[in-house]
Amino acid sequence: MVFALAGNQNSGKTTLFNQLTGSNQHVGNFPGVTVDKKEGIIRDHTTGEHHFGPRSWGHERHKRSEIPPRAPATVVDLPGIYSLSPYTSEEIVTRDFLIDGKPDGIINIVDATNIERNLYLTLQLIELGIPMVIALNMMDEMRANGNTVDVNGLEKELGVPVVPISAAKNEGIDELIEHALRAAEHRECPRRQDFCSGAVHRCIHGIAHMIEDHAQAAGVPPYFAATKLVEGDEPMQKRLHLTDNELDLIGHSVTEMETELGTDREAALADMRYSFIEKLCAATVVKHGESREHTRSVQLDKVLTGKYTGIPIFLLIMLAVFWLTFGVIGTFLSDVLSAGIDALTAAVGAGLDAYGINPVVRSLVIDGVFAGVGSVLSFLPIIVTLFFFLSMLEDSGYMARVAFVMDKLLRKIGLSGRSFVPMLIGFGCSVPAIMATRTLSSDRDRKMTILLTPFMSCSAKLPIYAVFTAAFFPQHGALAMIVLYVSGMAVGVLAGLVMKSTLYKGNPVPFVMELPNYRVPSAKSVLLLMWDKAKDFLTRAFTVIFVATIIIWFLQTFDTRLNVVTDSSASILAGLGHLLAPLFAPLGFTDWRAATALITGFSAKEAVVSTMAVLTGTNISELGMALQGIFTPLSAASFLAFTLLYSPCVAAIAAVKREMHSGFAAAWVALAQCLIAWVFAFAVFQVGSLFV
């Protein structure tokens, strides 16, 4: 049995999903888009604390055996949407799943504190004629404010069961599960579908009759199909294979309705739904003024989105998050972790030596596996810590305010304020930044943000900048750094403008966004998200990244005749460096060691500096001197420009592949970044040559 969980954004949908399934869930994606598809098994509610119907504890075991066993029920968490309109990929995915996925029932979560707008989606879901239960969420907040909802009245008017719950406090969940299972088992479809009157009513009914055969042939509920045709929904017109004659009749019927109402089709239906909801709420909801949560949010926003305080506070919060993640907690945990890995490496190394194992195998294990995976694992604490803060910001409702405050900056490149935070995180590390785009509500924005994030210079490139500026521009260190970071952003803006007018030419999703009330994040949701991201990263660390490290190790360890090299300049990697070096001649650096270092930078950016040190036979403190023998100040600048922009490291590429659901996109990112970097470095060197 499969249930679909549908509801508005910010209605507590994720919290409810977590309550329904526990940690028993897995994340996939809907075909063709980067929209998350979370699935989970609904927990056994008969063992929960709140039993349905009278049952005493003493007879627990005896009673339970009387309950007929039920097949496990699955729940699919659909994207948070406000309507079933045919415009965003989230809405289309939801429609397709509800119509073609043939779920046995819908659990529609409705935020009782914001009931008018939430019921708008409910009315459209009811039109689908699928067994449905309404989970009326945040009833604890309603009660605490002395507000009430006449649940029976609501149930009667809407024709579907309504269960008051509090997802955050885990109240009413068992009743909800029981009602949902019962509705699905007995195929209890909504008892009412028609919420309109007058001209709209006549129009929908006329069309529903006319297209009934088409709708059944196409597997679409006729009433739903009719409403969508009245709205002028193109995907529905195509799906039903209507004849020209029928389309004419529909057009005629709609025009008649429009003339009678003095408004157009879309406004007429929206108005019809909202009018019904207004009447329904007037009869069933008792509200005594503003809720405490709402008043508190308005007060908080006076400061958090205030004219003079909004931006400084945002910057302070981000600074604190960065400092705590990359400075305090992340580094501490990373140090602990790498100490652990070092100890393990030493122990394994000693064990292998004692066993007298072949030195190549020892090198594979120690220099390849342990060093490679170990260095990638050191990212893990940073990712977990960062996502702890991010999910706090998201769940509390602050992320929507960031979008509100920063929107104007990103609008020029066709994005909204929502993309600001992931890009900002890109300055720390591209991997969590790309993973953080998951919170963006539009498929298009998500893809564009992922492609732009690598332009934000990540912190792993800092050691490269530091060594080079110290060696070549000691007087202008700070200036050089600023120029590098700003150039990265500037090229990013250019890339954004190009993408906006080519790849993502279509209409951007309108920036019409809710600013939800501030709420205390649920510990369960925060922990589950951290666990999810950690698991996600670890899976990649032990697959793609693992393979990449082994390949780099192989190239470094052997020569072309597969002999183990004693001199690093004889390895296959060095050979590749020699091979690629001419490519960099127009950029001003022809030395094969530069090319080789750039190749190893693909596994991790820090490796550029360490490879340079190994290949020049120096240690980090003497590296500057050695570099002066390889580069001129101008070719060093060109080299820096190239490092700033060329392909992100393998961990970031793997993240792109995972989030875009496309290996092609990931390969394209790697290649395109290299091309852009080459062109940019070429310009730096050639233009610079005119002046030097």
Add this chain to the structure above:
Amino acid sequence: MTLAQLPVGESARIAAVGGEGALRRRLLDMGLTPGTIVMVRKIAPMGDPIELHLRGYELTLRLEDAQNITLVEMPKVEEAQG
């Protein structure tokens, strides 16, 4: 007068929602239907977008999009509800 011109702190009733396609549908779906009373709560620090209060919740939209929403010419008389 359009919603983009409504001063901060004032409420008005929506007369019509213009524009087309995804944007217009989105505005209607979010409850900005003709007859609805909206209040402009604030303007973002950089001067755009704006924050609205309607149907008991807060909504933000850009000034250029707010220009599509025309208002009934009688502000000040009514107060936002809910």
